[in-house]
Amino acid sequence: MTTKALPFVTKVDLYLMVLLLLLSSIIRLSFREPSDSTEKYLKIRVFGKPSREMKIPLNHPKKVGIQGILGTSTIECDRAGRVRISFSPCPNQICTTTGWVKSPFGVCCVPNGVVVECVPDDKEFDGFSR
Amino acid sequence: MPKSSKYDVIFWAAFILLGCTFITRVSRPSDAHFAAHGSKIMMDTIVSITVYGAEETAKPALQKGFKAMADVDKMASFHLRDSELGRLNSQGFIIPSASFALLLQDTTNAFDISEGYFDPTFAVLHKAYGFYDGNGRTPSDDEMKNLLDEIGWNKKVRLTRENISIASGTLLDFGGIAGGFAVEEAAAAIKSVSSSAFFIDDGGDLWMEGRKPNGFPWKVAVKDPRGEGSLAVIETFDSIAVSTSGDYERFVMAEGKKICHIMNPKTGKPADYYRSVTVIAGNPLNADILSTTLFAMEPDKARQFADEKNIPAIFLPASGTTWMSKSGSKWFSNIVP
Numbered sequence: 001m002t003t004k005a006l007p008f009v010t011k012v013d014l015y016l017m018v019l020l021l022l023l024s025s026i027i028r029l030s031f032r033e034p035s036d037s038t039e040k041y042l043k044i045r046v047f048g049k050p051s052r053e054m055k056i057p058l059n060h061p062k063k064v065g066i067q068g069i070l071g072t073s074t075i076e077c078d079r080a081g082r083v084r085i086s087f088s089p090c091p092n093q094i095c096t097t098t099g100w101v102k103s104p105f106g107v108c109c110v111p112n113g114v115v116v117e118c119v120p121d122d123k124e125f126d127g128f129s130r
Numbered sequence: 131m132p133k134s135s136k137y138d139v140i141f142w143a144a145f146i147l148l149g150c151t152f153i154t155r156v157s158r159p160s161d162a163h164f165a166a167h168g169s170k171i172m173m174d175t176i177v178s179i180t181v182y183g184a185e186e187t188a189k190p191a192l193q194k195g196f197k198a199m200a201d202v203d204k205m206a207s208f209h210l211r212d213s214e215l216g217r218l219n220s221q222g223f224i225i226p227s228a229s230f231a232l233l234l235q236d237t238t239n240a241f242d243i244s245e246g247y248f249d250p251t252f253a254v255l256h257k258a259y260g261f262y263d264g265n266g267r268t269p270s271d272d273e274m275k276n277l278l279d280e281i282g283w284n285k286k287v288r289l290t291r292e293n294i295s296i297a298s299g300t301l302l303d304f305g306g307i308a309g310g311f312a313v314e315e316a317a318a319a320i321k322s323v324s325s326s327a328f329f330i331d332d333g334g335d336l337w338m339e340g341r342k343p344n345g346f347p348w349k350v351a352v353k354d355p356r357g358e359g360s361l362a363v364i365e366t367f368d369s370i371a372v373s374t375s376g377d378y379e380r381f382v383m384a385e386g387k388k389i390c391h392i393m394n395p396k397t398g399k400p401a402d403y404y405r406s407v408t409v410i411a412g413n414p415l416n417a418d419i420l421s422t423t424l425f426a427m428e429p430d431k432a433r434q435f436a437d438e439k440n441i442p443a444i445f446l447p448a449s450g451t452t453w454m455s456k457s458g459s460k461w462f463s464n465i466v467p
C-alpha cells in the first residue's frame with residue numbers, strides 16, 4: 001500500500017486560514033483608532049451648558065451658543081482654525097476683548113462660567129502657562 | 131520538503147496579521163498609563179488636573195485635588211461674602227482657621243521677601259479703578275494720595291497668633307497668592323492617595339510633579355500675548371511650578387485705555403512695564419508670588435531682584451524684545467524675541 005504524502009496545506013488548513021483572516025480583520029476593525037478623512041477639523045472643548053467636545057470642519061466654520069450663568073455666550077470659529085467668544089452677557093467683556101485664539105490656547109469667561117479650549121491635534125505639550 | 135504554494139503565503143499572512151493584532155492589543159496603554167483628568171471652573175478661572183497611575187488611586191486623587199482647591203476658594207475668595215476673607219474685609223476682624231492662618235503667614239513672608247511689591251492691600255486700588263464692579267475709571271491725583279495711605283500690609287494688617295484685624299478702609303485681595311496656595315493644598319491631597327505623577331493647571335499657573343509614565347519629560351509652553359503661539363518652551367524631568375502674570379487676561383478699560391490688574395503698590399498705578407512675566411519655581415506658592423512681584427517691579431529692579439535671588443524668569447516688555455534673568459536661559463528654550 002502506498003501512502004500519499006499530505007500537502008503542506010490541506011483544505012482544513014485553508015478553512016482555518018480564512019477563519020483566522022476573518023477573525024483578525026474583525027478584531028483589527030473593532031479596535032481601530034478613529035481616523036479622520038482628509039477634511040480638517042477644529043476640535044474644541046466647551047464648558048457651559050451643555051459642556052461638550054466638538055469637531056468643527058474648517059471648511060464650514062460656525063457660531064455656537066453656549067448657555068452660561070448670566071445668559072448665552074456665542075462662540076465663533078473661523079477657517080484658520082481660530083476660536084473666540086464673539087458675544088457674552090458678562091459685565092466686563094474681558095472674554096470678547098481677548099479676541100481670536102488658536103490651538104493649544106483657549107478663552108475663558110469667568111462671570112458667565114463659559115470656557116472654550118482648542119484641543120491640540122498632537123500631545124506635544126502637557127500644559128500652557130498664560 | 132513540499133514546495134510552498136499560494137496557500138502557504140495566505141497562511142503566513144494570516145499568522146502575521148493575527149500576531150500583529152495580538153501585539154497591538156497587549157501593547158495598548160496598561161493600567162500604569164491610566165490618566166484621570168478633569169476640568170472645573172473655580173478660583174475665578176478654569177482648573178484642570180491630570181493624575182497618572184492606577185485607576186483605583188488616580189480617580190479618587192483627582193477628586194481630592196479638586197476638593198482641596200474648592201476649600202481654598204471658599205476660604206480666600208474676595209467675592210464670597212461668607213469666605214474668611216470676605217468676613218475679614220467686611221468686619222475688620224476674624225479668628226482665622228488653621229488653613230487661613232497659614233495663608234496669612236505665607237502672605238507676610240511674601241510681603242517681606244518681595245520688599246513690599248507683593249501686597250494684598252492693593253484691593254483698595256482695584257476698587258478705585260473699577261475692577262470689582264466692571265466700571266473702569268482712573269482715580270484723580272488727590273484720590274490717589276488718599277488711596278496710597280490705605281496700602282501697606284505691614285501698616286494696615288495686625289496679625290497675632292489668635293486673630294487678624296485690618297485697619298478701617300483697608301481691603302485685602304489674595305489674588306497672586308491664593309492660587310499657588312490652593313495648588314499646594316491640591317498637590318498634598320493628591321499625594322495622600324496616589325504616589326504617581328500629576329499635573330495641575332490653575333488657569334495657566336502650572337505644577338507638575340513626578341515622572342510621567344511614558345518616560346518623557348514634562349513639556350510646557352508659555353503663551354505669547356502678542357499672537358496665537360508660544361513665547362517659550364520648558365522641558366524638564368524635575369517637579370516645577372510655572373506661573374505667568376500678564377496684562378492680557380484680566381483688565382478693565384478706562385477712557386479707552388487698558389488698565390492691567392497688577393498694581394505697583396509703591397505708586398498705586400497699574401504695572402504697565404510688561405505684557406507678561408513667567409517664573410519657574412520649586413513650588414506653586416513661590417511661582418505665583420514671584421511672577422506677581424516681578425510684574426509689579428520696574429524693569430531694572432526686576433532684573434536685579436531675579437538675578438540676586440536666582441529666579442528663572444522670562445520677561446516680555448510692553449515694548450521691545452523678550453529678555454530673561456540670568457538663570458532663565460537654563461530653563462527656557464524656543465524663545466520668540
